[in-house]
Amino acid sequence: MRVAVPKEIVAGERRVALVPETVVQLGKAGLRVSVQAGAGEGAYVPDSAYGDAGAAIVDDAARLLAEADIVVKVQKPVRNERLAQHEVDLLREGSALVSFLQPLNDLELVRLLARRRITSFSMEMVPRTTRAQRMDALSSQATVAGYKAAVLAADSLAKFLPMLTTAAGTIRPGRVLVLGAGVAGLQAIATARRLGALVEAFDVRPAVKEEVQSLGASFIEMPIAEETQTAGGYAKELSAETHRREIDVIREHAREADAIITTAAIPGARAPILIPEDTVKLMRPGAIIVDLAADTGGNCELTRPDQETVCHGVRIVGAANLPATLPVPASQMYSRNIASVLLHLVKDGKLNVDFQDEITSGMCVTHAGEVVHERIKARMAS
Amino acid sequence: MRVAVPKEIVAGERRVALVPETVVQLGKAGLRVSVQAGAGEGAYVPDSAYGDAGAAIVDDAARLLAEADIVVKVQKPVRNERLAQHEVDLLREGSALVSFLQPLNDLELVRLLARRRITSFSMEMVPRTTRAQRMDALSSQATVAGYKAAVLAADSLAKFLPMLTTAAGTIRPGRVLVLGAGVAGLQAIATARRLGALVEAFDVRPAVKEEVQSLGASFIEMPIAEETQTAGGYAKELSAETHRREIDVIREHAREADAIITTAAIPGARAPILIPEDTVKLMRPGAIIVDLAADTGGNCELTRPDQETVCHGVRIVGAANLPATLPVPASQMYSRNIASVLLHLVKDGKLNVDFQDEITSGMCVTHAGEVVHERIKARMAS
Numbered sequence: 001m002r003v004a005v006p007k008e009i010v011a012g013e014r015r016v017a018l019v020p021e022t023v024v025q026l027g028k029a030g031l032r033v034s035v036q037a038g039a040g041e042g043a044y045v046p047d048s049a050y051g052d053a054g055a056a057i058v059d060d061a062a063r064l065l066a067e068a069d070i071v072v073k074v075q076k077p078v079r080n081e082r083l084a085q086h087e088v089d090l091l092r093e094g095s096a097l098v099s100f101l102q103p104l105n106d107l108e109l110v111r112l113l114a115r116r117r118i119t120s121f122s123m124e125m126v127p128r129t130t131r132a133q134r135m136d137a138l139s140s141q142a143t144v145a146g147y148k149a150a151v152l153a154a155d156s157l158a159k160f161l162p163m164l165t166t167a168a169g170t171i172r173p174g175r176v177l178v179l180g181a182g183v184a185g186l187q188a189i190a191t192a193r194r195l196g197a198l199v200e201a202f203d204v205r206p207a208v209k210e211e212v213q214s215l216g217a218s219f220i221e222m223p224i225a226e227e228t229q230t231a232g233g234y235a236k237e238l239s240a241e242t243h244r245r246e247i248d249v250i251r252e253h254a255r256e257a258d259a260i261i262t263t264a265a266i267p268g269a270r271a272p273i274l275i276p277e278d279t280v281k282l283m284r285p286g287a288i289i290v291d292l293a294a295d296t297g298g299n300c301e302l303t304r305p306d307q308e309t310v311c312h313g314v315r316i317v318g319a320a321n322l323p324a325t326l327p328v329p330a331s332q333m334y335s336r337n338i339a340s341v342l343l344h345l346v347k348d349g350k351l352n353v354d355f356q357d358e359i360t361s362g363m364c365v366t367h368a369g370e371v372v373h374e375r376i377k378a379r380m381a382s
Numbered sequence: 383m384r385v386a387v388p389k390e391i392v393a394g395e396r397r398v399a400l401v402p403e404t405v406v407q408l409g410k411a412g413l414r415v416s417v418q419a420g421a422g423e424g425a426y427v428p429d430s431a432y433g434d435a436g437a438a439i440v441d442d443a444a445r446l447l448a449e450a451d452i453v454v455k456v457q458k459p460v461r462n463e464r465l466a467q468h469e470v471d472l473l474r475e476g477s478a479l480v481s482f483l484q485p486l487n488d489l490e491l492v493r494l495l496a497r498r499r500i501t502s503f504s505m506e507m508v509p510r511t512t513r514a515q516r517m518d519a520l521s522s523q524a525t526v527a528g529y530k531a532a533v534l535a536a537d538s539l540a541k542f543l544p545m546l547t548t549a550a551g552t553i554r555p556g557r558v559l560v561l562g563a564g565v566a567g568l569q570a571i572a573t574a575r576r577l578g579a580l581v582e583a584f585d586v587r588p589a590v591k592e593e594v595q596s597l598g599a600s601f602i603e604m605p606i607a608e609e610t611q612t613a614g615g616y617a618k619e620l621s622a623e624t625h626r627r628e629i630d631v632i633r634e635h636a637r638e639a640d641a642i643i644t645t646a647a648i649p650g651a652r653a654p655i656l657i658p659e660d661t662v663k664l665m666r667p668g669a670i671i672v673d674l675a676a677d678t679g680g681n682c683e684l685t686r687p688d689q690e691t692v693c694h695g696v697r698i699v700g701a702a703n704l705p706a707t708l709p710v711p712a713s714q715m716y717s718r719n720i721a722s723v724l725l726h727l728v729k730d731g732k733l734n735v736d737f738q739d740e741i742t743s744g745m746c747v748t749h750a751g752e753v754v755h756e757r758i759k760a761r762m763a764s
Binding site for chain 1: 396425426428515516518519521522525526529533534536537539540541542544546548549550551553573576577578666667668695707708709710711714715716718719
């Protein structure tokens with residue numbers, strides 16, 4: 001089996017799907033890895049390091065992809081405007097692709113993959129089971145995003161996060177409010193706590209309370225009658241009434257916050273608005289909102305993806321693709337996720353597409369010219 | 383006594399010399415404070431907050447300064463290019479000025495202050511005694527700079543600072559090297575340690591070893607025969623031979639570092655070059671140098687003040703005036719320093735210039751038309 005690692009072409013993407021350490025591991029398992037020249041540049045991995053790990057370096061993306069049995073990527077394949085060519089068109093018919101694919105948001109790509117008879121696996125679709133934990137790239141990348149959000153907030157604030165006691169007196173600690181205590185939210189809490197901030201966290205799922213408190217943050221209580229999480233543990237869309245109540249609760253805590261880090265996402269749907277403009281108006285001048293949901297519309301009404309704006313004296317950071325700003329650990333972790341997926345999919349030197357296996361069937365989007373994933377088929381039919 | 387707080391006019395200066403909390407304190411001691419409208423803007427202090435604290439708000443800088451007995455500032459007075467006017471020319475003859483003045487580096491300003499018969503006190507010249515500790519603005523602002531340097535390094539790095547253990551394996555902690563373990567260096571160490579980095583520190587003064595170690599950093603040993611610190615506890619200029627040796631020692635540690643924070647300054651002199659270009663060449667691609675000595679020439683040979691450059695794959699941040707990037711705590715602490723100086727200088731409602739007092743004589747630069755500070759007089763004569 002030949003595994004190919006092309007250079008990412010989306011602007012600002014500095015991660016790479018495999019790092020040398022993992023190339024060695026895959027090599028031991030009998031997988032030969034080819035890497036496009038310069039693929040590791042953004043993550044400070046020189047071609048020579050891939051060479052030392054046993055990978056072949058290929059200059060030309062077209063040749064690399066044409067010869068591959070499995071292509072591994074970070075960003076979903078896109079049209080290369082410069083070459084007027086879609087990455088999917090460079091893949092060999094019948095070959096496999098393992099990558100983030102955003103299949104629920106990009107049905108056009110799904111159709112293209114089916115048409116080109118690519119066996120595609122979506123890293124977003126890894127089931128949230130103990131067995132699949134090592135493949136869970138949403139979690140690994142959310143860890144990176146949560147850490148970065150807190151560091152970014154610290155660096156943008158006009159205040160200290162820690163309480164400092166000096167000869168010139170005591171300076172009070174900064175107050176950080178984290179919305180959503182999933183993987184990203186918990187890592188943001190942990191990082192803000194490391195820096196000494198007073199941290200409050202809000203989540204509609206009461207189950208996360210203990211974890212929040214164990215990190216030294218206080219948990220904002222809001223009794224909710226309805227079910228707030230899916231079987232997979234993700235947050236569910238709430239009723240309009242409950243949503244109004246949560247906005248009110250958040251508003252009261254937002255006005256005291258120096259930094260708000262928002263991480264509330266609903267898979268495959270627009271992110272819920274938790275901070276409408278009237279909340280922003282009540283916030284402290286100089287406060288900052290780091291909106292990790294910027295990619296899917298933002299948790300703040302005023303967020304603009306990939307942009308930093310100042311509204312009503314509050315700086316709002318539309319933090320799209322934060323993992324790419326920490327390409328070294330983000331690539332390391334993603335690479336380990338990808339390697340676990342590959343080792344799961346490849347049996348006796350061949351791709352083994354076993355639809356009886358819940359990980360394989362959970363992740364597989366297209367196969368043998370068909371869209372095979374039930375949720376995506378349902379979305380296409382609707 | 384009327385104390386005036388003008389709006390700072392140096393570009394990028396967001397601090398203010400007094401905050402409302404301190405205005406109240408001075409009011410109780412019988413000092414009336416006037417504040418220029420908008421003076422607190424950069425530090426998010428509205429005019430109304432000064433009004434509530436009992437200060438008069440004055441729109442016009444010229445009127446404010448003309449009516450003042452003591453003017454307090456952050457940045458040394460400069461020529462206002464827009465108004466084609468020097469701030470010193472707005473001061474009333476015979477009035478007092480308490481501010482950072484950089485008198486050893488700006489003899490022209492010293493002459494101007496003497497000519498205008500201003501009684502001027504330099505915040506850089508506060509003696510390093512226990513009694514004067516509360517007035518020590520170099521220390522308070524160095525605390526801010528040290529914290530910010532570490533946060534800035536964390537935010538600019540392509541890596542985590544903490545070690546993280548996740549389902550996708552363990553990520554090693556980042557390595558931070560701090561050069562100079564004065565107030566700024568110690569705060570940078572403490573902040574990088576909070577974030578979980580592996581920290582090494584270098585200082586020519588063996589006396590700081592224990593403090594470095596108590597913060598969880600390792601101290602780089604280099605036996606030195608000569609005296610390395612002044613009576614005041616500051617680092618001294620070293621012999622050429624010792625300087626060459628320290629550069630060699632630093633080079634060996636620099637090549638392993640992800641971030642270097644340099645804080646080595648010699649009062650009144652150019653900062654020593656600790657990181658020549660050949661050291662930068664050996665550093666890891668993607669590493670960062672935050673050079674706190676940028677204002678006085680930089681500890682890295684390639685530093686450009688106020689600029690961020692990338693040389694040999696290393697990002698070099700010429701971090702001039704970092705305290706201004708955290709205007710809230712920096713102003714709070716500076717304000718307390720200034721208030722302590724004012725309460726020291728004012729006796730029974732009058733400025734008491736007592737040259738027998740070591741704090742007063744240590745800080746006083748000009749008085750009654752003369753340059754009165756011995757070190758500055760010596761510098762002028764040379």
